[in-house]
Amino acid sequence: MIAKTKKIGGTDNLLSRRPAIPAPIPDFIYIAVNNARCPSADIFVKEGDHVNLCQVIGVRHGPFFDQPIHSTVSGTMVKIEKHYHRCGKLVDFMKIENDHLDTLDPSVVDRTPEQVEALTKDEMIQIIKDCACVGLGGSGFPTYIKLQTKEKIDHILINGIECEPYLDTDQRYMMDHAKEIIGGTMLLQKMYGVKDARICIKETHPEIINDLQAILDKHYKDSGITIAKMKNFYPQGWEVAMVKTALGIDMEPGKIPPMYGIMNVNVTTVASIYLAIWNNRPVTERYMSVNGNGINAPSNFVVRVGTPVINLVHAAGGYKGEEKKILIFGGPMMGAALPNEDCIATKTVTSLIVMNESKKPEAPCIRCGSCVLSCPQHLQPVLIMEAVKAMNKENIKALKPLNCMECGLCTYSCTSGIRVTDFVRRAKIIAKL
Amino acid sequence: MLFVKETSPHIRRKDSLRMMLLNVIIALAPVAIWAYIVYPLSALRILPLSVATCVLCEFLFVLITKKDPKAFTLENILSSVVTGLIYGLCLPPSLSWDNGVGYFVVVFGAAFGITIGKLVFGGIGSNIFNPAALGMIVVRIFWSSICKSDAGALGFIIMEPFDTSISVGATALSYPASLYGSVNMLDLFLGRVPGALGETFHIAILAGLVYLLVTRTIDWRVFVSYMGTFITLGLAAGIVALNKVGTNPLYFAAYQLLSGGVLFGAVFMVTDPVTGPIASPTRFIYGAFAAIMAAIIRLLGSYNEGVGLGVLLANMFACVLDNPKFSASRWNKKHLIVLGSEIGVALLIVVLTLCFKEGALK
Numbered sequence: 197m198i199a200k201t202k203k204i205g206g207t208d209n210l211l212s213r214r215p216a217i218p219a220p221i222p223d224f225i226y227i228a229v230n231n232a233r234c235p236s237a238d239i240f241v242k243e244g245d246h247v248n249l250c251q252v253i254g255v256r257h258g259p260f261f262d263q264p265i266h267s268t269v270s271g272t273m274v275k276i277e278k279h280y281h282r283c284g285k286l287v288d289f290m291k292i293e294n295d296h297l298d299t300l301d302p303s304v305v306d307r308t309p310e311q312v313e314a315l316t317k318d319e320m321i322q323i324i325k326d327c328a329c330v331g332l333g334g335s336g337f338p339t340y341i342k343l344q345t346k347e348k349i350d351h352i353l354i355n356g357i358e359c360e361p362y363l364d365t366d367q368r369y370m371m372d373h374a375k376e377i378i379g380g381t382m383l384l385q386k387m388y389g390v391k392d393a394r395i396c397i398k399e400t401h402p403e404i405i406n407d408l409q410a411i412l413d414k415h416y417k418d419s420g421i422t423i424a425k426m427k428n429f430y431p432q433g434w435e436v437a438m439v440k441t442a443l444g445i446d447m448e449p450g451k452i453p454p455m456y457g458i459m460n461v462n463v464t465t466v467a468s469i470y471l472a473i474w475n476n477r478p479v480t481e482r483y484m485s486v487n488g489n490g491i492n493a494p495s496n497f498v499v500r501v502g503t504p505v506i507n508l509v510h511a512a513g514g515y516k517g518e519e520k521k522i523l524i525f526g527g528p529m530m531g532a533a534l535p536n537e538d539c540i541a542t543k544t545v546t547s548l549i550v551m552n553e554s555k556k557p558e559a560p561c562i563r564c565g566s567c568v569l570s571c572p573q574h575l576q577p578v579l580i581m582e583a584v585k586a587m588n589k590e591n592i593k594a595l596k597p598l599n600c601m602e603c604g605l606c607t608y609s610c611t612s613g614i615r616v617t618d619f620v621r622r623a624k625i626i627a628k629l
Numbered sequence: 630m631l632f633v634k635e636t637s638p639h640i641r642r643k644d645s646l647r648m649m650l651l652n653v654i655i656a657l658a659p660v661a662i663w664a665y666i667v668y669p670l671s672a673l674r675i676l677p678l679s680v681a682t683c684v685l686c687e688f689l690f691v692l693i694t695k696k697d698p699k700a701f702t703l704e705n706i707l708s709s710v711v712t713g714l715i716y717g718l719c720l721p722p723s724l725s726w727d728n729g730v731g732y733f734v735v736v737f738g739a740a741f742g743i744t745i746g747k748l749v750f751g752g753i754g755s756n757i758f759n760p761a762a763l764g765m766i767v768v769r770i771f772w773s774s775i776c777k778s779d780a781g782a783l784g785f786i787i788m789e790p791f792d793t794s795i796s797v798g799a800t801a802l803s804y805p806a807s808l809y810g811s812v813n814m815l816d817l818f819l820g821r822v823p824g825a826l827g828e829t830f831h832i833a834i835l836a837g838l839v840y841l842l843v844t845r846t847i848d849w850r851v852f853v854s855y856m857g858t859f860i861t862l863g864l865a866a867g868i869v870a871l872n873k874v875g876t877n878p879l880y881f882a883a884y885q886l887l888s889g890g891v892l893f894g895a896v897f898m899v900t901d902p903v904t905g906p907i908a909s910p911t912r913f914i915y916g917a918f919a920a921i922m923a924a925i926i927r928l929l930g931s932y933n934e935g936v937g938l939g940v941l942l943a944n945m946f947a948c949v950l951d952n953p954k955f956s957a958s959r960w961n962k963k964h965l966i967v968l969g970s971e972i973g974v975a976l977l978i979v980v981l982t983l984c985f986k987e988g989a990l991k
Binding site for chain 1: 630631632633634635636637638639640641642643644645646647648649702704752753754755844845846847848902903905907908909912951953954956957958959
């Protein structure tokens, strides 16, 4: 088939915004010491120490930032173990025995409206840094660095699009936590002195749009927050596509939204900013969809950060079928497949997708051009693949593979079932040399 | 429980190469059936023979290169069936079967086309030339007498009205008056004229076209640019050359379009994705180039079937269009200049040549 892929078909949403039920809090919680962005860390607690919920138990060092590590339960520090992180590597995790008391750390104090009103931009950013807010849509990028931008911000976009199939997390979150999302958006408006803030939601979710609109009309009439209806295609949730649909601005490859006066934040992240500023509380639990055709009871869960994957699988009724399984953190288009069940859900994991293996036989490329038509960055994946096979560095660079954000549409659209995205990934490595 | 570690994405679109090849065969079916109804004896000899030859060549190729008969997949079969069908439908039904000449011609062309046009480059997806077009052209050149004898079957020759000195084929149609007097447009459209096995049945070809477009098996861009360019050149030639002999240019363009294998080639040959370029703008340029070659060869050349040659010439052009420095998925200035200048130059060539030829004749 020679056609552009707009919608990802064949994966009916099995969840349809079911209520998020609290997943059982496990007896042992695992907190990552390092992660993909932070290679080193200091740990402040020893084996046998008692820790409180939300207590700072260490600090990760990134290349240009530090990030405090918070405990997500109260209990006893057991030891450091190796488990798989969502980035696919074995990394150190602090194992904490849960006493199921959730004794709150004294550092978690609610702020009064007067106190919040008095906060300056720098103070707010400091609080957000201390609470280790990161991009909860999956990027894990430290929010305070993003917020520190020197550019003048004119528009705030709150990303509630969630365009990958199977995902239900943000949709459910928006239904349950309108107050936090709107409150967080108002904090951002105050921070930049901007009136124009838009919550971006797909037009195919009229229930959510109507709900939020009613709340905005009733309680936040003069806030300036509006709802921008987004189109139903993949990758609408990608910031470039979102900016284009919401504001009509075409972003050039390699540029970020603040350069165009836009601050874009995910809905869950904005709620975590609200939590940090008003309650001085880091993220200890999050919404997660457990979904896919390889799980018995697809569910939305409120998951304590640090819960092992296997607990989530059990909570969702276990594996369905005897086929080999693909475990995915994130959506089925961009999410990474986990090597095995011994993985821990960190706070940037939006979902766990369990899929039965389905092999599409690989045939020779017939140059149908579906990948070229589908690429949202207007690259030519098939030519990149040919250049990589020929190891033609000059051609690889001319094809600009570094603009690729690995949305996976080229592999998805391939008539011959070739993993084109893998060749583009290799081209990115070669182009950087 | 076992786990698969694979790279993203983890889901795929529901289509396959098999489905695409099968769609081409389905689209060719009405043409083949019509050919069977009109020329039962020839169709029954040519089509099975050419298809069998192609499949056999493909099988031998897989056997030699992969050394494993199991590597001969459904894709191999379907792809060679497509080649064999298209090639067979391009052959004249009046092939002589005395002494087995016709059989040899069919087998030779099919084997040559698929082997030299496709297999030596590495089989499915690696070929530079359209194997069916190559086989057809080779047969036409090697056995030109057999292939031309069927009274303009291979496209009515438009050059004859102006230049009787170059006398090839279709000799009955020597002057515009007799040309247009003897051919009814409806007859042309319905295939009530002599011609290659499959190329005259325009209703069947259009049905195939609709099916291919609906199932997105071919790219509409190539087809549209091919037809657009061909009609433009036909109209231009009609305006320049025929107004002096009193013929309507629209009529002339329609005649060009309906005679010979233009529509068949535009639907089934030019649109072959393997031998064409990859991006949308370059596909427009490619389609226009193939049409220009076909039109120039038809209108000005002494060879009587431009479509197949035009496809082969455009095939060679495709790798230039796919150069990373030129190819892009969105239109840019370079593409517009190339497309504009190729059509402009073609118009100039057709118009000037026809002017001078006509002048010389008178």
